[in-house]
Amino acid sequence: MAEQIAQxxxxxxxxxxxxxxxxxxxxxxxxxxxxxxxxxxxxxxxNFAVLNTRQMVAQGQREVxxxxxxxxxxxxxxxxxxxxxxxxxxxxxxxPDGSAINDRVRASCLVVDAQGHESxxxxxxxxxxxxxDDSHGQYRESDTFEPGEQVVAVETPAGRLGLSIxxxxxxxxxxxxxxxxxxAWVALPAAFTQHxxxxxxxTLLRARAIENQFWLVAAGQGxxxxxxxxxxxxxxxVDPWGQVVAEAGEGEAVIFADLDHQLTERVRGNMVMDxxxx
Numbered sequence: 001m002a003e004q005i006a007q008x009x010x011x012x013x014x015x016x017x018x019x020x021x022x023x024x025x026x027x028x029x030x031x032x033x034x035x036x037x038x039x040x041x042x043x044x045x046x047n048f049a050v051l052n053t054r055q056m057v058a059q060g061q062r063e064v065x066x067x068x069x070x071x072x073x074x075x076x077x078x079x080x081x082x083x084x085x086x087x088x089x090x091x092x093x094x095x096p097d098g099s100a101i102n103d104r105v106r107a108s109c110l111v112v113d114a115q116g117h118e119s120x121x122x123x124x125x126x127x128x129x130x131x132x133d134d135s136h137g138q139y140r141e142s143d144t145f146e147p148g149e150q151v152v153a154v155e156t157p158a159g160r161l162g163l164s165i166x167x168x169x170x171x172x173x174x175x176x177x178x179x180x181x182x183x184a185w186v187a188l189p190a191a192f193t194q195h196x197x198x199x200x201x202x203t204l205l206r207a208r209a210i211e212n213q214f215w216l217v218a219a220g221q222g223x224x225x226x227x228x229x230x231x232x233x234x235x236x237x238v239d240p241w242g243q244v245v246a247e248a249g250e251g252e253a254v255i256f257a258d259l260d261h262q263l264t265e266r267v268r269g270n271m272v273m274d275x276x277x278x
Contacts, residue, residue, distance in 0.1 A: 197232025
């Protein structure tokens with residue numbers, strides 16, 4: 001196993017299906033690969049463990065307890081590999097204050113440190129309710145998910161991290177708020193559809209990085225997830241100048257980069273972008 005490099009971050013691309021155990025097995029293997037490259041921190045994609053909407057509420061109820069199968073898996077892998085895991089999204093049938101959600105769940109991104117402690121939780125704020133010109137057609141996340149309200153930043157080995165999930169990418173106000181919280185990089189776990197990804201994925205990711213002068217690490221689903229759902233893939237790592245420094249294609253992949261925070265400071269120093277409007 002390679003020597004760990006603090007600022008090396010890996011984005012893990014998956015093609016999750018409806019079998020929870022199979023999904024966890026793939027996630028474990030990709031995390032082992034990332035650790036072998038020297039990564040200190042990994043970002044899993046949205047819905048990395050549970051993709052099937054019909055399974056979300058039941059699994060989310062099982063995950064309320066921190067000994068839920070997915071949460072237990074994450075803690076075990078973080079400790080075993082010495083990794084900080086940005087855990088894509090998983091369903092949780094409770095709010096951050098502990099209150100129960102009875103008929104829906106939240107799409108929650110947990111950050112698990114290398115000691116196996118859950119150090120942060122972000123609940124997806126912007127839900128994907130849209131018609132898309134693909135075989136799935138209609139997407140209504142709000143039928144299954146309750147939106148979050150809190151903007152979240154957390155310290156990681158690779159620097160101060162801001163959290164976002166998938167459809168959040170289309171709302172620049174969230175990323176501006178994360179910049180105001182002093183983040184050096186932002187993770188975006190995603191499951192962009194093939195149709196919308198081909199049209200907007202690269203443009204939006206590069207724009208958010210350029211606007212806010214931070215690193216952006218986007219880990220996607222990338223392939224034929226089931227008979228009706230195809231995801232775009234093309235996981236990206238984008239630098240604060242908007243340059244793509246690593247990119248996957250389709251299928252399972254591990255991409256990584258060393259987040260150069262001196263570059264971030266140079267970009268920010270050379271082009272001051274403090275807002276004029278208050």
